[in-house]
Amino acid sequence: MWNRKRRPVYCMIAMLLLAACSRNGYEELQVTDVPIMVNTSVAGTKAYAGSDDEAETGENVSGKLFFWYGNTYDELCAANTTKGPSPYFTYLMNDPIASFGLAENRWIDTGYSYIKDMDLYATGYAPRNMLVEDDALGFRKLHVEADRAEDVVHYDFLSCDAEDTRKGSLENPFGSASNELIFRHLTSKILVVALRHETMTNQVYVRKVQVDLSLTGEVPFHVPKTLEWRQRNGCWGYEVTETTEIHTPLELKDDTEDMIMVLQEKRVDSCYVCQPADAAVSQDIAVNLNVQAEYSYVQNFASSYLFHWSGENMRIQDASNPSGYITRFEPGYIYIIYLNFYKTGILITAEKAEWEDGGIHYVPVVPSQE
Structure with a gap:
């Protein structure tokens, strides 16, 4: 019979075992109690403030974020013919990317905490509800999923590239202008x-x-049909590699x-x-x-x-x-x-x-x- 008095002991043992286990290649992680909170924005949305101030469905899209540590980030920025590497964790956004910018004074609480003495990098894509990861290549190849090309034409597609400066850590956490997660337009x-x-x-x-x-x-x-993870201008990010014609x-x-x-x-x-x-x-x-x-x-x-x-x-x-x-x-x-x-x-x-x-x-x- 289960002894209620022993439950805290069992829970503590389980937590210690979990901390000692390998997770996606990260061994004996020293997880801190500092939450990982990030800002996201879309490049240049404030550059033109003319007659397009109204909220548009096509640009109010949510994205998928990937967070990487150590060797996996190095593997991410290299050619690969498999799904690898695996991120430390992923985060599916529900609200529009632009609603979490520094200017809006809002942050995404990822539900994860920083690891001691390790830099954390972030990448991503959008819109997440219209992109499906490839069975063989995973995040490295994305397919647009829509019933009609005429539906795709009303959506912007975005890439959050892998950049060495776009990182956070326990000592220098995300949340500043230098490491805001900025998505680049692909259209x-x-x-x-x-x-x-x-x-x-x-x-x-x-x-x-x-x-x-x-x-x-x-x-x-x-309009975009396929996006692939490729090297661009010295860094890695998504590019449109296949398109659909609209006649x-x-x-x-x-x-x-x-x-x-x-x-x-x-x-x-x-x-x-x-x-x-x-x-x-x-x-x-x-x-x-x-x-x-x-x-x-x-x-x-x-x-x-x-x-x-x-x-x-x-x-x-x-x-x-x-x-x-x-x-x-x-x-x-x-x-x-x-x-x-x-x-x-x-x-x-x-x-x-x-x-x-x-x-x-x-x-x-x-x-x-x-």
Whole structure:
């Protein structure tokens, strides 16, 4: 019969045995009572604070974190054809990555504690609910799991890379600007913004903008299909190695009842695309726009009509490119298309902004002369 008085003794013996056991290759770990608490953020989310301040499902994603000690971190930053190595532990986030930034003054309590005299490193990926680890390679190869590619286009994909400076320890715990877990964008963002020209003041009102966006020449958009753990710019992280083609126009729309104010930007919608690594870059990218909006001469839209506008073969100028135009959608950039509504037409301009810190520059969208 179980003796209740002996339970504390048995529990203490079990705890000692557990401490002496090997865990994922870590032997005789001297676990402290200092909890491992980390901050997470997305690179450059504060770099552009224009018309995209509204929370977006595509960027409010949660991730999976991996924590590594000692030799396993060295193995992590080396080519491997197996699932290994094994992390010290993993953490599945439920809340968005950006909600635990230093600026928000919130930390993730991982439920684990630091080990004495050992540095702890962290990596990760997102969104965790759309990525499945490979049966053979585990975390080293991720597959996008979605019913339709049109669903994938509304999600950003992120990598928290392995960096030697991104570490914590008992003496220097996580929680400072130098070791915040920053996720890097693997996609390019296309954002559509609408505004009403001042000549429409008290005359014509606009709302419910919808844009069908396609590439000229039946060139498809691409979204991530496979991510692989690879070396990049001296460190290891995830890269998009396979993509899925989307041959139908991307539908971006604002379903709200809110009208567009004069000279005030209003977010319509956004999507996230990527470029195949082996895609030809000699040809300029040209876009087609098919725009529809609800117009009204009265503010309550009691009497309204549909306004249509379309433009084809529009290229985005890029002074840094020898051709003068963009030839690919680059990860970490936002391609912002502005729709400035007039009574009988639309003025189209575009802004190329960096998600990463480093400034904003403006480029117009101009029709091709071909």
